[in-house]
Structure formats: structure tokens, C-alpha cells
Amino acid sequence: MFAHMRPTIKDIAERAGVGLGTVSRVLNDNPRVSEMTRAKVMGAVRDLNYVPNLAARGLSMGKTQSIAVIAPFFTRSVFVERLHGIEETTSASGYDVVIYNVDAVEKRDRYFRTVPDPRRVDGVIVISLPPTATDVARFQRSSVPVVFVDVGNPLCQPFDRIVINDVEGGRMATQHLIDLGHRRIGYIGDVPQAGFNFTAGEDRFAGYREALAGSGIEIRPEYHLDGRFGREVARELAHRMLGLPERPTAIFASNDTQALGVLEAARDLGLDVPGDLSVVGYDDIEMTDFLGLTTVRQLLFESGRRSVDALLRRIEEPEREPLCDSLPVELIVRRTTAPPR
Template sequence: MSPTIYDVAERAGVGIGTVSRVLNNSPNVRPQTRERVLAAIEELQYRPSPIARRLSLRKTLTIGVIAPFFTRPSVVERLRGVEAAVAESEYDLIVYNVETPDKRDVYFREVPQRRRIDGLIIISLAPTDEDVRYFVDAGMPTVLIDAHHPQLNRVVVDDVEGGRLATQHLIELGHHKIGYISDPLDNPFNFTSSRDRYLGYRQALEQAGISPRSDYHLQGEHGHFQAKVMAGQLLDLDDPPTAIFAASDTQAFGVLEALRERGLRAPDDVAVIGYDDIELADYMGLTTIRQPLYESGLRGFELLLETLEQPEKTPVAVQLPVMLVERHTSKPIGV
């Protein structure tokens, strides 16, 4: 039979309340008493039940993550980072998958109110001021990853800079006719990454004295197939681009397929650059912009723990770096 908290108390010669305070690292225990209790725990090999620990702490010891379409490689990689960090802690994890704008609104309203979690991480879904009021009114510590709001702690990258880096790379290779394929810039989920990357794309063009062309920017549902369709539309123009910047690696793979279907190759005929640097990008030899997806998940959970410990601390933005990764789908034009 497994030892109980009563057995520990009897062995140490204290009450169960003292044992509980030792287990919860309360400072209100004399050092000699703490040592006796810890020795009794070790001798009896006592392990408190997770349920009892939750009750004693008056916490759920559970973290919630609200994430969109978590079959997307970039979201999966961020979740892997969160999960790895949670696994090293005493917390459990619940993931809420957002597939529609209505589901987003439901989770934003209901999850903080249910009290099933101690803290919340939101990936890529920028909350409105009204959303944040719900979180605050519910007393729910919340951290954003790949999303912004000045009232919340957040882990972000500079997607404007990433878009500028991608486009500047193509310009330096001699390309002036550069297409951009992305998710819809205005969308009901309030995603901001494609819009910010587009701003960086335009900035780089304008700084180089190149006028952005509206027919070189196509928007559509995120995914390999839709990106292939959009790339085909660009390639079929009377004056097609010589390079295409895709707002994600998944979309860049669609661009590469569109090229193959037309008997074209990257980078000989059209240069291609993606964004994210997911694992498959290396295998495909894709030039891309790397953002630290896994690290953002790790750092997001660390920031949530800090928020739980210091809820009154002024919110901060932890900005992670982006960098160009040159592989085999871009090269100087005419070479």
C-alpha cells in the first residue's frame, strides 16, 4: 500500500498541515522541521497525488493553448516548443484548435471563464481590445505568440523586417519583377503576419526605386494547392515576374510545383523564396526566411510562468530574430 500524507506526518512527528506547507514550499516552516519532513518523504518514498496537489495549491496546474489550424507546419512547430517546455514543468496542457472565426470568438469568451486552466497562450490570433477585457475581467494570465496587443505579454518576430529581407535578397540578385503570394491581408481571424511581410516587401521595392505592381500580388486561402494556382496566374501573365516571394514555406512549395508543371525550374527560370524555415524547407533546398518557431513556443511558456508569478508586472514584447537562409531556389539573375 502506498504511503499517505498521514504516514509522512507521523514519521516526522508533525501535523499534516506542516507536511502540506513543506510540499508547497511555504516559507512558514522552521528549517529543522522542514528537514525532518523531507527526510520522512524520502524514507517512505511518498509521492503526492496530482489531484491532491491541485487541491492544496488551489490551482489546476494546467495551461491552455488556443491555436489556429494546428496542422499547419508553423503552428505545429510552435506547439512543439510549448509542449516541450510544459513537459519539463508540473503543468499539463490543453490545446483548443480554432478552425473558424466563430470558434475563435467562442474560445476567447469561454475558455478564460471556465477556470479549467491557470494561464493561457494564444498563437497567431491577435485579440481585440474587447477580447483583452474578457481576459482581464476573468483574471486570466495570458501570453501571445506571433500576435500583438500592448496590454499582454507577447513573443513576436519582426515580420516587416522579414518581408524586407526576403525582397532585398531578390533585388540584390538582380530581380526587379518580384511577385508576392500570401494569405488574405484582411481576414476574420485577424492574422497579421502576411500583412506585415507584405509591408516589408513593398518597403524593399520602394527603397530600390521599384514601383510595386498590383498584378504581382495575389492573395488566397493558405495552402499548397491554392499557392500553386496563384503562382500559375503570375506565371501566365504577359509580363511574368522573374522571382516570387511566398509568405510561407508551404505556399512556396506550391510555387515550385507550378513551375514544374510548366517545365520551368527554380532558380534558373524563376527564383523562389519562402518564409518560416520549416523542416521540409531544408530537404527541398528552399531559400527562405527563418523565424525561431520552436523557440517561440519555449519562450512563450517561460513568459507565461513569469506572468503567473508576477501578474502586476508591465507587459513586455520579447522579439526573436529573423534571418535569411540561402539555399538552392535563388541565384543572381542571368547566371
């Protein structure tokens, strides 16, 4: 028994009594094959339990049937949900998904340099990582389709991209607090991680300022604190902000995780939410529902889905105009916001 020797198209060809080219044509649904021959080949395929060698096919065709996702901190809920959308759409089209997790700037640079290679993957989805001009130039040369998700950077204009209007989201969150009657509204955001240049935070902050300015509310620098992403840090920042002589009656956190930290700080200080303090988050990750956190929902899963759609479309038709798909944001009011006392 040659149980260990995987059959090749040559084996199929011999068994079916046809030539190599014919087998290949059958396997690729080329119409130039007679019904009879097709049946013989398919029979042999079944008999020998043939499975094509993807490396060989890839080498010959210059296609790999796999796409890469380059994402930072892929364990954070935001990315997990986007990934979910990507995975679901991708697996439906028979492509494999290879994940490149970026947890350091060097890794991003390495992946940006080596992954977008037509001999490695058929397409790349980049999430939340703005490229430099050099990166962009390289991507364009590489001939691999690249789609950006959540990257506002104008350098990306030559590529398909799925963007989120974070300014608007920040504005909505803040406006909601203003509408409730708040005037002393704090903002807690994540400091752009060294070298990553995430833009979401800044945009949300811009929305915050816009809303305040629109209502003629003074922007007080002591009401703005940034810290490394994470609950613990946000908790400390909130402690600090809530310890101010004239403390805010509401805090908008630039993401739900930091909003949790704010809630924790409020709990520490014995402040009632929303009685003494209103809190708004951003992203609407799964557990905000449990906590009753008022937040700004962005269509995370959908953003993943659409990025794959865009990528596959471009693989089909490389020459179309780059599309820019803007996803809506929506305010979800729950139990952590109320008029100030």
C-alpha cells in the first residue's frame, strides 16, 4: 500500500487513461473537456482520494488562496469582532485567513515589509495601522491588493478602505451628555501608543471638542487625560480627574475598556453612576450590554465583512476605482448616563 504517498495529477491521469493537461482542465472546470472524459477523471479523483497540492498550484498560478490580516493586539474585543466578520466572510469563499498580530512596532514594520507579497497571499487586510509613505509605496509596487480598515490616513486613498467616522462618534457621545444638561464633561483617552499612530482616539477627542464648542462650553484642559490603553490606567486617570476641586459630572471615555476603568473609579470613590457621574464609552463591545454602559456603537463585525468583500472584488478586478466605505456610528443609551444632579 502506498497509503503515505499522496496521489498527484499524474496518478489521476494514468488511472483515468488521459493526459495531465486534461486532468488539470477537469479540476479547473475548463469547458473544453468532453463529458465522458470528465466523468472518468472525476472517478479517478474519487478513487484515489485526490486532493490538489496548494503549494504547487500557487507556484504555478501565482495565487495562494489565502489572505492576510495584519492587526494590532488582536485579543482586544474590538479586533476580535472585526476578525470575526473577516473570518466568516472569508471562509465562505474558500480562502484561508492568516493572522499577523502586531504587538510591537518592529513587528508591524516587519509584517508590512514581508507580508504583502503576491507569492505569499492573494490580499491583505490592514486594521487600524496607518502606513507610512514608504509603506504605501511598497504596497503599491507589490501588486497585492490591500484594504485598510479603520485607517483614516489620507495616504491610503489609492487603496480600498473601510472607515469609521470617529469624529462624528465622539461628537454624538458628547452631545448626548450636553443634551442631558451636563456642562462639566471630562474626556479620558488612550495615548497614541508609541509609534502606532492610531487615529481613532484623536478623532473621538476632536468630536468631543466640536460638540463642546458647538454648545459654547469651555474646553478645560484639566478635563482631558490620556493614558495607556487598559482598564487599570483609565481607573487611575479617572481617580485623578474625579479628585479635582470642581470635578466633572460626566466622563466620555474614548473606548469601552477605559470606560470600565472609569466605572471602577466611581465605585472606589462611592460615586453613584449615573446619579453622581455619567459615563459614556465607545465601541459597544459585547460586555457593555451587561454593564448597561451607554456607548457609541460601531459596526465591528460588519467592517470585517466588508473589508473581505472589497478585497475579493479587487482580486477579481484589480483596476476598479478605489472605494471608500464609511460605516455609520450609533449612540446606544443605557444606564450609565442621566441628567446631572
